[in-house]
Amino acid sequence: MNIVVAQSGGPTSVINSSLLGVIKAAVxxxxxxxxxxxxxxxxxxxxxxxxxxxxxxxxxxxxxxxQTPSAALGxxxxxxxxxxxxxxVYSRITKNLEDNGIKAFFYIGGNDSMDTVAxxxxxxxxxxxxxxxxxxxxxxxxxxxxxxxxxxxxSAAKFVTTALSEIVCDSEVYDLDSVTIVEIMGxxxxxxxxxxCILHNTTAAPHLIYLPETKFDVEKCVSDIKEILKxxxxxxxxxxxxxxxxxxxxxxxxxxxxxxxxxxxxELEALIKDKVGCKVRTVELNVLQRCSAHINSKTDVEEAVAxxxxxxxxxxxxxxGKMMCFKRVSNLPYKVEIVTADASLVANGEKAFPLxxxxxxxxxxxxxxxxxxxxxxxxxxEIITDNGLPxxxxxx
Amino acid sequence: MNIVVAQSGGPTSVINSSLLGVIKAAVxxxxxxxxxxxxxxxxxxxxxxxxxxxxxxxxxxxxxxxQTPSAALGxxxxxxxxxxxxxxVYSRITKNLEDNGIKAFFYIGGNDSMDTVAxxxxxxxxxxxxxxxxxxxxxxxxxxxxxxxxxxxxSAAKFVTTALSEIVCDSEVYDLDSVTIVEIMGxxxxxxxxxxCILHNTTAAPHLIYLPETKFDVEKCVSDIKEILKxxxxxxxxxxxxxxxxxxxxxxxxxxxxxxxxxxxxELEALIKDKVGCKVRTVELNVLQRCSAHINSKTDVEEAVAxxxxxxxxxxxxxxGKMMCFKRVSNLPYKVEIVTADASLVANGEKAFPLxxxxxxxxxxxxxxxxxxxxxxxxxxEIITDNGLPxxxxxx
Numbered sequence: 001m002n003i004v005v006a007q008s009g010g011p012t013s014v015i016n017s018s019l020l021g022v023i024k025a026a027v028x029x030x031x032x033x034x035x036x037x038x039x040x041x042x043x044x045x046x047x048x049x050x051x052x053x054x055x056x057x058x059x060x061x062x063x064x065x066x067q068t069p070s071a072a073l074g075x076x077x078x079x080x081x082x083x084x085x086x087x088x089v090y091s092r093i094t095k096n097l098e099d100n101g102i103k104a105f106f107y108i109g110g111n112d113s114m115d116t117v118a119x120x121x122x123x124x125x126x127x128x129x130x131x132x133x134x135x136x137x138x139x140x141x142x143x144x145x146x147x148x149x150x151x152x153x154x155s156a157a158k159f160v161t162t163a164l165s166e167i168v169c170d171s172e173v174y175d176l177d178s179v180t181i182v183e184i185m186g187x188x189x190x191x192x193x194x195x196x197c198i199l200h201n202t203t204a205a206p207h208l209i210y211l212p213e214t215k216f217d218v219e220k221c222v223s224d225i226k227e228i229l230k231x232x233x234x235x236x237x238x239x240x241x242x243x244x245x246x247x248x249x250x251x252x253x254x255x256x257x258x259x260x261x262x263x264x265x266x267e268l269e270a271l272i273k274d275k276v277g278c279k280v281r282t283v284e285l286n287v288l289q290r291c292s293a294h295i296n297s298k299t300d301v302e303e304a305v306a307x308x309x310x311x312x313x314x315x316x317x318x319x320x321g322k323m324m325c326f327k328r329v330s331n332l333p334y335k336v337e338i339v340t341a342d343a344s345l346v347a348n349g350e351k352a353f354p355l356x357x358x359x360x361x362x363x364x365x366x367x368x369x370x371x372x373x374x375x376x377x378x379x380x381x382e383i384i385t386d387n388g389l390p391x392x393x394x395x396x
Numbered sequence: 397m398n399i400v401v402a403q404s405g406g407p408t409s410v411i412n413s414s415l416l417g418v419i420k421a422a423v424x425x426x427x428x429x430x431x432x433x434x435x436x437x438x439x440x441x442x443x444x445x446x447x448x449x450x451x452x453x454x455x456x457x458x459x460x461x462x463q464t465p466s467a468a469l470g471x472x473x474x475x476x477x478x479x480x481x482x483x484x485v486y487s488r489i490t491k492n493l494e495d496n497g498i499k500a501f502f503y504i505g506g507n508d509s510m511d512t513v514a515x516x517x518x519x520x521x522x523x524x525x526x527x528x529x530x531x532x533x534x535x536x537x538x539x540x541x542x543x544x545x546x547x548x549x550x551s552a553a554k555f556v557t558t559a560l561s562e563i564v565c566d567s568e569v570y571d572l573d574s575v576t577i578v579e580i581m582g583x584x585x586x587x588x589x590x591x592x593c594i595l596h597n598t599t600a601a602p603h604l605i606y607l608p609e610t611k612f613d614v615e616k617c618v619s620d621i622k623e624i625l626k627x628x629x630x631x632x633x634x635x636x637x638x639x640x641x642x643x644x645x646x647x648x649x650x651x652x653x654x655x656x657x658x659x660x661x662x663e664l665e666a667l668i669k670d671k672v673g674c675k676v677r678t679v680e681l682n683v684l685q686r687c688s689a690h691i692n693s694k695t696d697v698e699e700a701v702a703x704x705x706x707x708x709x710x711x712x713x714x715x716x717g718k719m720m721c722f723k724r725v726s727n728l729p730y731k732v733e734i735v736t737a738d739a740s741l742v743a744n745g746e747k748a749f750p751l752x753x754x755x756x757x758x759x760x761x762x763x764x765x766x767x768x769x770x771x772x773x774x775x776x777x778e779i780i781t782d783n784g785l786p787x788x789x790x791x792x
Contacts, residue, residue, distance in 0.1 A: 007569075011565075011566055011569050013562075040569075040570070040571045043571070068565060069562050069565045069566060070562075070565035070566045070568070070569050071569045074568070074569050074570070074571060075569040075570055076570065076571065077570070158784060158785075161784075161785055162690050162785055162786060163684055163688070165785055165786065165788065166409075166465050166466075166684070166687040166688055166689060166690065166786075167683060167684070167687060169407075169464060169465050169466035169687060169689075169788055170407055170465060170466045170683050170686065170687040172466070172470070173403075173407050173436075173466050173467045173470050173471040174436070174470070174471055174472065174473070175436045175439070175470060175472065198783070198784075198785070199785075201783060202782075202785075281683075283682045283683055283684070284680060284682070285684075286679045286680070287563060287566050287677075287679055288559055288562070288563070288679070288681075288684070290566065291562040291563060291565060291566040292559070292562055293562060293565075294558050294562065294691060295690060295691070297784065374783055374784065377783075377784035377785070378783070378784045379784065380779070380781060383776070385776060386598075387594070387597060387770055387773075387774070388554060388557075388594075388693065388770065388773040388774045388775065389554075389557055389558055389561055389594065389595075389598075389773070390558060390561065390562075392561065392565055
């Protein structure tokens with residue numbers, strides 16, 4: 001049989017490691033002949049835009065897949081319609097898979113992709129079509145249900161915490177009161193922002209951590225900052241992009257008369273400037289959080305490869321409609337098992353950061369959470385460079 | 397004799413490597429007894445806030461100084477007044493230096509610091525005071541006169557080009573037209589932004605590079621983007637913070653009356669959204685450019701140490717009022733010499749990026765510049781980590 005693999009949703013810096021894992025297991029199996037890559041997620045299957053990946057695995061390409069951020073096959077934001085609303089696309093997908101002798105589809109993605117896995121596997125089962133559909137998780141947001149954590153999160157957390165530790169050094173040089181706001185990704189879940197609590201092992205920063213799981217209190221924030229400034233010249237705030245500062249966006253007009261809406265960091269910056277009056281600056285870590293493969297977590301890369309391979313093995317043992325999950329066995333020594341869960345249970349859901357790890361004042365993360373995060377950022381990867389820059393792979 | 401070293405101005409990720417170089421050479425010399433660190437630049441001398449660094453050099457601390465970004469001694473933006481305007485501070489500095497048996501002051505900084513070196517050394521000479529004053533260059537902007545390049549620039553360029561190469565991967569995943577603007581530091585000089593031309597070795601990106609050395613042309617930019625979009629779905633723009641998109645005034649300024657730059661990316665973003673109409677996003681690399689020591693250039697670190705040591709050796713051979721400079725001997729193999737120049741010739745000046753390396757259309761950098769930049773970002777540093785994060789040193 002042949003199989004196909006695709007990548008979907010927002011990229012991570014190890015989504016190609018999971019791609020590598022799928023290819024490796026496929027190449028290793030004598031049951032699988034060709035492993036195809038679908039360009040731009042499931043759209044490559046719909047439009048029959050496939051490339052053969054069966055022979056790409058050289059030692060160098062394995063290294064390059066591990067250090068190339070973002071989806072090497074391209075991504076999409078395509079949402080598979082319900083079968084009742086549009087059955088035509090289901091027929092088209094089935095035809096293109098069958099025409100290419102493909103018996104299994106592996107979708108590396110987040111909760112939207114698991115919706116696709118759930119719908120498509122149900123369609124295949126309902127119609128007695130022998131095509132299996134498996135989900136491989138990825139997201140820097142770490143907000144997928146059931147799995148202990150998601151591939152991509154550990155490397156994002158390693159970048160964010162490393163960058164923050166360096167920003168702490170940068171913020172402390174001048175002998176004046178200042179507030180530095182670092183705006184961190186995560187959508188409606190606070191995991192990535194919360195991971196900055198790891199810094200508490202060595203510094204007081206971040207002095208304040210705000211997550212979308214709790215309500216933001218302006219007055220409390222201002223009084224907290226004033227209190228912290230009595231002991232520290234430089235206050236560091238880790239702020240999740242999902243936090244709602246106010247209902248009334250702070251706006252400014254640019255040179256062309258357009259109103260520019262700031263991110264939540266700039267909203268908070270304006271507020272602190274107004275109510276505290278010291279120097280305030282905002283650092284948006286932006287897409288670097290999901291693409292800084294030069295500082296990937298070795299644990300994350302290895303797990304991303306392993307979970308991709310495990311998906312192929314699970315399919316070969318007869319599973320379909322499942323997402324692969326990590327189940328944490330222990331923190332010290334760190335140990336995880338890879339298990340399966342129904343993709344329908346993950347589809348479209350979001351796992352919030354646990355309230356019991358948030359301080360009573362809703363302004364920081366308890367040290368209890370450190371042992372959860374620490375193993376995920378562990379280990380440094382060897383990187384192949386060319387003229388001082390990391391090399392990246394291109395799949396055509 | 398004793399000596400004192402201080403760090404000033406905006407931090408870099410190798411300013412502590414130059415500090416290490418000064419300490420190493422001082423410790424190695426039998427003419428020097430104590431090497432003191434002045435906290436927060438020259439302010440530590442004015443207020444007699446010195447710490448003894450003579451015994452800090454363990455193997456681990458040497459490694460940590462190399463990988464700790466930002467000024468470990470703290471920084472300042474203090475501008476030494478002209479002697480005619482305020483002689484009192486000169487007397488105070490002299491008294492505090494003499495009280496501590498200090499015969500030489502090493503100032504690691506940019507062009508403002510070289511102004512201090514020039515003024516103070518002239519004062520000492522004019523008054524027959526046997527205290528020497530030497531400048532050690534640093535700035536991520538690479539805009540100091542006379543020296544071929546500045547310590548700090550290579551590491552900043554390595555971070556910027558690495559980040560940009562990763563952003564290129566991130567930008568190409570979706571099958572839709574998009575423009576990604578990456579806003580890069582450098583004040584009024586385009587060096588750091590121009591260094592992204594290194595990527596042309598492997599990709600077409602950045603498709604457009606805008607530097608403050610030439611006038612920005614809105615209509616040309618819009619038509620260039622439309623033209624590039626015919627061939628590439630994802631257009632990458634490297635934009636220097638010093639480019640003037642519109643005449644809109646920027647408000648805040650620091651102690652030297654320097655206008656604080658930033659926000660030009662969002663201005664350009666609004667313009668492109670309006671006139672091109674595709675997806676546009678801005679990534680501000682922000683302070684990460686000057687503090688991402690986890691990806692320091694090995695060449696830069698080694699040169700920063702060497703130029704710090706060379707300043708001590710030059711002082712011991714009788715020099716004063718000088719800034720240490722790199723003189724490039726050859727690109728391939730890369731070879732530099734360390735020489736001295738009068739600090740007064742560097743003070744307050746700015747070295748622009750050469751016009752002959754900018755394309756005739758003022759929208760990119762010629763490949764001729766690559767051989768200038770390439771050696772500066774070369775080599776990766778070994779990093780000591782603790783629990784998955786780089787360790788940093790604190791000097792108390």
